Structures are given as structure tokens and as C-alpha cells.
Amino acid sequence: MGDPFDLAAGWLQENLLIPALYQFGLMNWEDVSYNWALFALYGAAQVAVTFAVCLPLEHWRPVERWPDSKAVGVDVLYTVLSRVGILPLVTYVLFYRAQVSVSGWMTDQGWVPPTLEGLFPALLGQQVLTFVLYAVILDFSDFLRHFLSHQFRWWWALHSLHHAQRQMTFWSDDRNHVLDDLIAFVWFGVIALLIGVPPLQFPLLVLMLRFLESLSHANVRLSFGWLGDRLLISPRFHRAHHGVLGAGDRSCNYGSVLPWWDMLFRTADFSRDYVPTGDPSGEEALATGTWTQQQMAGLRRFARAFGRSHVRYGA
Amino acid sequence: MRRLCLLLSLCFTLPGFTARANAGGIAFVIDSAGAAVSVIDMATQKEVRRIPTLREPHHLILSPDGRSLLVGDTTGNQIMFLDPNTGEVKQRVPVTDPYQLAFSPNGKFLTVNGLARNQVDVYDAATMKLVKRFPVVATPSHLAYSPDSSIVFVSLQDSDKLAAFDLRTMTPKWTVPVGKTPAGVLWLNGKVLVADMGTDYIAVVDPETGKVLEHVETGKGAHNLFLSPDRKILWVNNRAGGTTVSMDAATLKPIRTYAIPGGPDDMDFAPNGKIWITRRWAEKVAVLDPATGTFETIEVGRSPHGLFLNPKGPAPAVVSSR
Numbered sequence: 001m002g003d004p005f006d007l008a009a010g011w012l013q014e015n016l017l018i019p020a021l022y023q024f025g026l027m028n029w030e031d032v033s034y035n036w037a038l039f040a041l042y043g044a045a046q047v048a049v050t051f052a053v054c055l056p057l058e059h060w061r062p063v064e065r066w067p068d069s070k071a072v073g074v075d076v077l078y079t080v081l082s083r084v085g086i087l088p089l090v091t092y093v094l095f096y097r098a099q100v101s102v103s104g105w106m107t108d109q110g111w112v113p114p115t116l117e118g119l120f121p122a123l124l125g126q127q128v129l130t131f132v133l134y135a136v137i138l139d140f141s142d143f144l145r146h147f148l149s150h151q152f153r154w155w156w157a158l159h160s161l162h163h164a165q166r167q168m169t170f171w172s173d174d175r176n177h178v179l180d181d182l183i184a185f186v187w188f189g190v191i192a193l194l195i196g197v198p199p200l201q202f203p204l205l206v207l208m209l210r211f212l213e214s215l216s217h218a219n220v221r222l223s224f225g226w227l228g229d230r231l232l233i234s235p236r237f238h239r240a241h242h243g244v245l246g247a248g249d250r251s252c253n254y255g256s257v258l259p260w261w262d263m264l265f266r267t268a269d270f271s272r273d274y275v276p277t278g279d280p281s282g283e284e285a286l287a288t289g290t291w292t293q294q295q296m297a298g299l300r301r302f303a304r305a306f307g308r309s310h311v312r313y314g315a
Numbered sequence: 316m317r318r319l320c321l322l323l324s325l326c327f328t329l330p331g332f333t334a335r336a337n338a339g340g341i342a343f344v345i346d347s348a349g350a351a352v353s354v355i356d357m358a359t360q361k362e363v364r365r366i367p368t369l370r371e372p373h374h375l376i377l378s379p380d381g382r383s384l385l386v387g388d389t390t391g392n393q394i395m396f397l398d399p400n401t402g403e404v405k406q407r408v409p410v411t412d413p414y415q416l417a418f419s420p421n422g423k424f425l426t427v428n429g430l431a432r433n434q435v436d437v438y439d440a441a442t443m444k445l446v447k448r449f450p451v452v453a454t455p456s457h458l459a460y461s462p463d464s465s466i467v468f469v470s471l472q473d474s475d476k477l478a479a480f481d482l483r484t485m486t487p488k489w490t491v492p493v494g495k496t497p498a499g500v501l502w503l504n505g506k507v508l509v510a511d512m513g514t515d516y517i518a519v520v521d522p523e524t525g526k527v528l529e530h531v532e533t534g535k536g537a538h539n540l541f542l543s544p545d546r547k548i549l550w551v552n553n554r555a556g557g558t559t560v561s562m563d564a565a566t567l568k569p570i571r572t573y574a575i576p577g578g579p580d581d582m583d584f585a586p587n588g589k590i591w592i593t594r595r596w597a598e599k600v601a602v603l604d605p606a607t608g609t610f611e612t613i614e615v616g617r618s619p620h621g622l623f624l625n626p627k628g629p630a631p632a633v634v635s636s637r
């Protein structure tokens with residue numbers, strides 16, 4: 001039996017990574033290398049599954065047809081970088097070690113970092129149920145972070161990179177400014193510390209959630225129906241968030257996987273129907289530049305955000 | 316299959332059936348990534364159930380009185396006390412980042428290496444109160460005591476150093492370079508042996524001064540060291556080589572090399588002469604027969620790490636099959 005991802009990562013570790021680390025005198029990275037292999041394999045699987053499902057969907061009922069899809073290429077790069085490449089490694093090295101360090105420090109102060117299982121011991125051993133509860137809490141925290149990123153000028157300057165895409169596809173989920181990604185990591189880290197998120201315990205379910213997030217960006221006329229759209233976020237729902245009118249602080253539909261928070265805080269808009277996407281207030285490089293040009297443009301906008309404060313953004 | 320197992324176990328419990336002695340035995344294998352401890356029936360060599368831990372357990376150790384098995388959960392920041400005969404969870408004690416842990420031979424102290432937090436914590440074994448924290452330069456990994464319990468030796472994996480701490484005065488004794496990426500530590504014949512994972516040898520270190528006296532070649536990525544129960548054979552697991560080597564404990568001359576693929580890590584000795592080895596990246600435990608060089612395989616959880624055999628314990632009850 002065995003978990004195919006674990007075994008494949010083990011194979012990579014034994015036959016490629018360990019020999020390389022040993023050769024270069026880096027054996028102290030052997031734990032990191034295994035976890036990176038695991039992250040990368042899950043990432044590759046996420047991309048493959050998303051690709052296999054979303055590409056036919058986008059051909060079947062596209063919202064928009066473009067004479068060329070040049071701007072999509074950079075989103076592919078964003079996806080590969082953040083799911084298979086360097087980002088998982090950074091996440092593990094920085095985030096994981098920092099989390100252990102801080103939670104250990106708190107234990108020393110006599111304050112045991114709380115966990116859901118600690119609050120509800122019955123959850124111990126109920127892996128799937130525990131994960132679902134963690135996922136719901138994390139989804140809410142992500143909703144909050146996303147909402148706030150639309151409220152502050154400097155933060156929107158970074159997040160507007162995500163909104164700049166006028167050729168939005170399932171690849172667009174990962175197009176973010178690196179500083180925005182960094183904030184998201186720290187945000188997640190704090191929440192993880194507060195509720196004790198188990199980092200690598202539920203990779204397959206994380207894979208499913210990431211798939212839904214990618215799907216919600218797909219260029220496809222797809223709604224889950226009146227009820228379905230109120231249970232899970234569909235491409236139709238998230239597209240409204242990316243609409244030209246949705247840029248800036250008057251947007252709607254901030255959720256990632258569950259639309260419940262938008263409904264609760266009255267930011268949900270189920271009426272907008274497959275609107276054009278993009279952010280007319282941003283410079284063109286944010287939309288059609290190369291990866292570096294987009295990052296630099298985001299940084300410029302970020303710097304400007306600390307200057308004049310009377311100009312509002314958005315439409 | 317289940318019916319067959321039932322039939323077999325029935326046979327073993329029949330009166331007059333002399334296989335009674337080997338019908339028992341319970342083994343514990345830690346599954347770090349799966350946040351669990353696998354309970355294995357030593358007789359059938361099958362996993363019978365899993366005990367959930369909080370986050371990320373790595374190593375385990377038997378208490379001096381033999382009544383508790385301590386499982387260190389690093390990111391969970393707690394030590395779980397199990398009944399070594401049944402696997403029942405008796406207690407959970409908050410402890411910072413317990414990676415490796417070991418009791419001093421006199422049973423007074425429990426030393427806990429906080430790998431992620433760069434600290435070596437010495438606890439009073441009776442009260443579980445922290446006696447002393449030694450901050451170290453990097454990632455304390457494995458540890459060993461001098462037989463008189465006066466000194467604890469700790470390998471600092473991400474540095475090239477081994478550290479010694481005097482437990483009588485609770486002061487650092489020395490920290491010296493011993494070779495690249497030091498891992499397993501073992502006291503043997505008045506010397507300290509350190510497995511250097513970045514090389515293919517173990518370093519033999521003078522416990523008084525920390526001076527490296529000699530290097531003994533074992534295989535690529537020497538990772539962990541164990542002494543057989545009769546104290547005659549030294550076993551070394553080599554991470555990069557994927558091998559386990561037996562050596563004469565008196566002369567440190569190699570006897571035989573066994574191929575154990577999948578990152579051989581922790582090890583324990585069964586009374587029937589077989590050696591149990593966790594294979595870190597293969598989701599398996601190898602049960603090696605040193606005489607023939609072949610091994611049997613036990614399927615376990617996602618990343619098998621620490622291992623403990625309790626051959627005198629009763630065969631574990633099947634609570635639920637997974």
C-alpha cells in the first residue's frame with residue numbers, strides 16, 4: 001500500500017537529493033530536502049489535476065476569447081514557482097522553523113500553544129474532521145486577510161498585481177507580489193500559532209482546497225447553481241471579485257473557498273455575471289509585464305502608496 | 316486473512332502449545348509525518364493500530380522504572396507517556412520541542428534536545444521540572460551519557476561540533492569540532508563515538524578533552540550508532556549509503572555490511588537475534604536477520620523514525636484495523 005507521494009518523495013530523496021547533498025557537504029539539509037520533495041510533488045500534482053480539469057472547461061465554455069493569450073504565460077510561471085519551485089522550500093525553512101521556535105518559546109512561558117485537539121480532546125484521532133475544522137478557520141482568516149489587503153493603500157498596491165490580469169485563467173491564482181505572499185505567510189503563521197495548525201498532516205486535503213482556488217479563477221462560464229454557489233466558491237463568484245469594478249476597496253466576494261464569510265459580512269454579490277477582469281487604475285506593466293516588471297511595478301506602487309494619501313484608487 | 320490471523324493467534328494461546336513465549340511482544344514505531352505511533356504485534360509482525368499524537372513525534376524512550384514509554388512530540392510541545400505493555404496514553408506533559416530524549420543511567424535526569432530551538436534541557440526525571448537549560452550554537456540532535464551519569468554528550472548537527480555538559484555542576488564542559496554534520500552519539504569502552512553524517516566515518520572522541528582520537532570508516536552518511544544487548548557488536552546506519560554495518564565493539568573492525576534501502580534510521584534488538592530498523596523514506600520497518608543478511612518488511616505509517624521493542628509485553632490487542 002503506502003502513500004504514493006511519500007514513496008515518490010522517498011525515492012527522490014534516496015536517489016537524487018541525498019547523493020547530491022552528500023557530494024556537496026550539505027547533509028544537514030537532508031530533512032529539508034525530503035520535505036521539499038514532498039511539497040514539490042504535491043505541488044506538481046495540484047498543477048496537473050488543475051490543468052487536466054480546467055483546460056477542457058476553459059475550452060468548453062470560455063467567458064472570454066482572446067486573439068492571443070500572451071499575458072497568461074507569466075501566470076504559468078507564478079504557478080510553477082509557488083507550487084513546485086522555490087516557494088515551498090522557503091515556506092518550510094523559514095516558516096516551519098520559526099513556528100517551532102515561537103511555539104516553543106511560549107511553552108517556556110508556561111503557555112501551551114492551544115490546539116483544537118487540546119480544546120476538544122475527542123478530535124484526537126479524528127483526522128478528517130479535525131482537518132475540516134482547521135480548513136474552515138483558515139479559510140475565514142484568509143477572507144479577513146484578503147479583505148484587509150483591499151482596504152490599505154500600501155497593501156492594495158501589492159495585491160493589485162493579482163487583480164491586474166485581464167486574461168484571467170486557472171493559472172492566475174498564484175500571481176501575487178512576493179511581498180504580498182510574504183505577508184500571507186506571516187498571517188498564516190500567526191493563525192497557525194494561535195490554533196496550532198498541523199503543517200504536513202493533511203497534504204491531500206490541502207491539494208483539494210488549492211484545486212478549488214485555482215478553479216475559481218478559471219476562464220469558464222461555470223456556476224454551482226443557486227445553492228451550490230452559496231456553499232462553495234465558483235468561477236462565477238470569484239470573477240465578480242476580479243471585475244474592473246471590483247478593484248480597490250469597494251470590491252465584493254473576498255472569500256477563497258467558502259462564500260459564507262462574504263454572506264455573513266454582507267460583502268457577497270451573487271448578481272454580477274461574468275464581468276471583464278482587470279484593474280484600470282494600475283500601470284500597464286502590472287498586467288502585461290514580465291515577472292520582474294510586474295514585481296517592480298508593484299514595488300513602485302507600494303512606495304507611492306506611502307506618499308500622497310488623498311488620491312483614492314479603484315474605479 | 317483476518318480469519319487466518321485469528322486462527323493462528325488461537326493456536327498460540329492453546330494450553331500446552333509451547334510457542335507461548337514468542338506469542339507476546341509489542342513494538343512501537345513512531346510515524347513523524349503521520350503524527351502517530353504504530354503499535355506492532357511482534358509475533359505476527361503486523362501493525363495492529365495507531366495511537367494519535369498531536370503534531371510531530373520523533374523519538375521515544377523507556378522510563379528508568381520501565382513503567383512509561385515517553386514519546387517526544389516536537390511541534391506539539393509535549394511528551395506523551397504511554398504504557399509500554401498496552402500503548403495506553405497515561406499522561407501528556409508540556410515540554411518544549413522534545414526531539415531526542417534520554418534518561419541518565421542513574422535515572423536522575425532526563426535530557427531533552429530541542430533541535431529546532433537550539434537548546435539542551437535537563438529535567439529532573441522524578442518531577443519533570445526543568446533543572447537547567449543549555450543554549451547551544453546549533454541543532455542539538457543525538458545524545459549519550461557517560462556510564463556514571465556525570466556527563467551528557469550532544470551532537471550539534473548543523474555545526475561540526477559535539478558538546479559535553481557536566482551534570483554534577485550543571486555547566487558546559489566543552490564544545491569541539493568532531494567532523495561534518497555529527498549525528499548519532501554512543502559511549503563505548505571509555506570513549507565517545509560520533510557518527511558524522513557528512514562523511515563516511517565515525518569519530519572516536521576523548522570524553523575528557525573532546526579531542527578526536529581516530530576516524531573509523533563505516534559507509535557514506537554515517538548516521539546512527541547502537542550497541543547490541545550483549546555489548547559485543549556495534550551497529551551503524553549509513554544514511555547516504557543506505558547500509559547498516561556491524562562492527563566488533565572491542566576493535567571497531569567492520570564485520571559485515573547489509574543493504575537497507577530507504578534511509579535506515581533507528582534500531583532495536585529482538586530476543587530472537589533479529590534487528591528492527593526503521594526505513595525513514597520507505598514507510599517500512601526492516602526486520603533484519605544478521606545471520607542470513609535478509610530482512611522482512613513491516614508496513615507502517617508515513618515516516619517511521621523512533622522504534623522501541625517490548626518483547627516481554629503481551630501481544631497488543633487489535634482495537635481497529637486500519
Ligand SMILES: [Zn+2]
Binds near residue numbers: 241
Ligand atoms: Zn482581491
Ligand SMILES: [Zn+2]
Binds near residue numbers: 162
Ligand atoms: Zn483571485
